[in-house]
Amino acid sequence: xxxxxxxxxxxxxxxxxxxILQTPDPAEPDLLDRSAxxxxxxxRAVAGxxxxxxxxxxxxxFAGMLALLSGTSGPTQNQLLQGLTxxxxxxxxxxxxxxxxxxxVLQPGLSLQQGAALFxxxxxxxxxxxxxxxxxxxxxxxxxxxxxxxxxxxxVINRWVQDxxxxxIQNLLSAxxxxxxxxxVSAATYQMRFxxxxxxxxxxxxxxxxxRYHVAMVPMMFRADKYFLAYDGGVKAGVLKxxxxxxxxxxxxxxxxxxxxxxxxxxxxxxxxxxxxxQLKKTKLEVQLPVFLLKRSYALKDVLQVLDITQVxxxxxxxxxxxxxxxxxxxxxxxxxxxxxxxxSDDGGSGGGATTFSSPPPRLTFNRPFIFIIYQQASGSLLLxxxxxxxxxx
Numbered sequence: 001x002x003x004x005x006x007x008x009x010x011x012x013x014x015x016x017x018x019x020i021l022q023t024p025d026p027a028e029p030d031l032l033d034r035s036a037x038x039x040x041x042x043x044r045a046v047a048g049x050x051x052x053x054x055x056x057x058x059x060x061x062f063a064g065m066l067a068l069l070s071g072t073s074g075p076t077q078n079q080l081l082q083g084l085t086x087x088x089x090x091x092x093x094x095x096x097x098x099x100x101x102x103x104x105v106l107q108p109g110l111s112l113q114q115g116a117a118l119f120x121x122x123x124x125x126x127x128x129x130x131x132x133x134x135x136x137x138x139x140x141x142x143x144x145x146x147x148x149x150x151x152x153x154x155x156v157i158n159r160w161v162q163d164x165x166x167x168x169i170q171n172l173l174s175a176x177x178x179x180x181x182x183x184x185v186s187a188a189t190y191q192m193r194f195x196x197x198x199x200x201x202x203x204x205x206x207x208x209x210x211x212r213y214h215v216a217m218v219p220m221m222f223r224a225d226k227y228f229l230a231y232d233g234g235v236k237a238g239v240l241k242x243x244x245x246x247x248x249x250x251x252x253x254x255x256x257x258x259x260x261x262x263x264x265x266x267x268x269x270x271x272x273x274x275x276x277x278x279q280l281k282k283t284k285l286e287v288q289l290p291v292f293l294l295k296r297s298y299a300l301k302d303v304l305q306v307l308d309i310t311q312v313x314x315x316x317x318x319x320x321x322x323x324x325x326x327x328x329x330x331x332x333x334x335x336x337x338x339x340x341x342x343x344x345s346d347d348g349g350s351g352g353g354a355t356t357f358s359s360p361p362p363r364l365t366f367n368r369p370f371i372f373i374i375y376q377q378a379s380g381s382l383l384l385x386x387x388x389x390x391x392x393x394x
Contacts, residue, residue: 030089031097032105032381035062036270037085039382045303047265047387053394054387055296057114057188057337059105064116064186066098067138068312068330071130071322076311083309095137102139105381111246112383114188115164116140119157121147121181124328130321147180161187161297161336168295168338181328182319189338190374190384195245198223198289200343208290209368210390218391219291221343224361227287228280235264239276240287240364244374248383251276252289253371254364261369261387273373274380284361289341292391297336304333339374339384 039058047054062084069080069091081087086094106112118134120126122144134140143160145153154173161172164187172185198221206220228241237255244250251273255264301313311317317329366388374384 031094031101032379033270034085034089035059035101036273036380036382038062038065039385040268040270040273041085041307042300042303043385044265044268045306046298046300047262049303051389053294053296053389055294055337055339055384056298056335056386057112057186057190057384058382060114060116060186060188060337061300061333061335063098063102063138064118064140064184064333065309066094067116067118067134067140068184070095070133070137071126071319072312072317073320074318076318077321079311080309083304083307095133099137101381105376105379105383106139107247107376107378109246110248110376111193111244112188112190112248113164113166114139114186116184116186117160118142119145119153119183119185120328121145124181124322126322147176148178150176150178153180157183157185161185161334165189165295165336165338169297169336172297172334172336177331180331182330183332183334184330185334185336187336188384190340191344192250192339192341192374193245193344195243196223196225197245198343203291203343206288207367208391211369214390216390216392220288220365220367221291222286222288224284224286226282227285229283229285229364230276230279230281232276232279235259235267237264238364239280240285241277241280242287242289243377247377248374249377251373251375252366253373254366254368255370257368261371261389265371265387268371268385270382273375273382277375277380286361286363288363288365288367290366290388290391291342292388293338293340293394294386294388295336295338295394296386297334300333300335301331337384339386 042058043056046056065084072080077091117140126142131142134142145156147153154176157173158171161169166189202222203219205217208216208218210216230239236259237253240252242250255261312330315329319328369389372386375382
């Protein structure tokens with residue numbers, strides 16, 4: 001049915017103009033592209049390990065990993081550059097370039113709330129110059145804790161995550177190794193506010209086909225309007241764009257009914273995402289989307305090692321650029337993120353009504369697992385990526 005729908009719309013696309021992806025002046029297009037490359041690789045690595053819902057804030061993780069990179073030297077730094085897809089860039093200019101990128105992407109009004117922190121054992125004292133670099137260039141922070149006091153250190157980190165996820169994620173850590181010397185933790189929250197918004201009065205409970213054997217009943221939003229839409233015949237999936245009130249947009253990627261979602265995910269790269277945006281064309285459409293709230297947290301050490309980031313976790317890691325006589329080893333990288341999708345609007349209203357057309361347009365219903373990608377329209381920067389496998393599960 002989905003394949004028929006997109007083929008039916010193909011003739012309309014030929015008459016419509018493509019959606020234009022704007023490029024900002026210059027935060028550093030090269031660094032932006034590389035951050036997107038890393039984000040897509042990270043998403044594929046995480047998604048390939050689970051059949052559940054997935055949620056990541058790639059730019060937030062990338063910022064923290066760059067802060068770590070600024071504290072390294074020698075082979076450790078070289079491997080981090082390679083793992084973060086930064087080969088060929090001078091590490092000395094990365095802080096300024098990322099600061100420019102960050103300032104261009106994180107514009108006032110953006111609904112993304114995010115943060116990153118390096119938690120160091122009190123036996124290691126990072127110099128003020130490094131702490132200032134982490135804060136001013138990467139928007140992160142360094143914090144000293146006593147990992148020998150496991151309960152207290154765990155409480156400090158969990159409260160930090162709670163504060164940055166609006167208390168949606170309560171207990172990121174359930175245990176800590178007393179030999180821990182350095183942890184990297186990042187967190188992000190995002191509330192989707194569509195522009196124009198969906199009307200809550202049109203939301204109805206309908207079926208969501210989790211898999212061949214399981215059906216969930218979920219609130220399904222509805223709106224008839226003119227949308228930007230594309231169909232990728234290579235992966236057999238439709239791509240719908242929904243603009244946000246804060247200047248971001250969501251790409252919702254729905255595979256055909258006979259296509260496994262994981263087969264599409266394996267093809268998701270930063271270039272594939274850019275190609276989808278270039279192919280978008282406006283058409284009349286009725287859209288149904290499920291309401292959901294995702295709260296996900298990950299220990300990313302094993303995932304990053306799959307991406308060839310290994311030395312930073314080993315004894316003898318060269319963190320000499322952090323300063324200090326002793327050198328810590330990184331024990332784990334944690335990431336927590338929260339996203340909600342509903343009919344919320346900036347004015348607090350119930351949203352607009354459905355547009356009336358002289359004849360009913362085709363309907364696209366997201367009633368089976370799909371991928372979503374949140375990006376800033378002005379730059380194309382990837383903010384969040386995720387999979388909705390079951391909207392009734394966080």
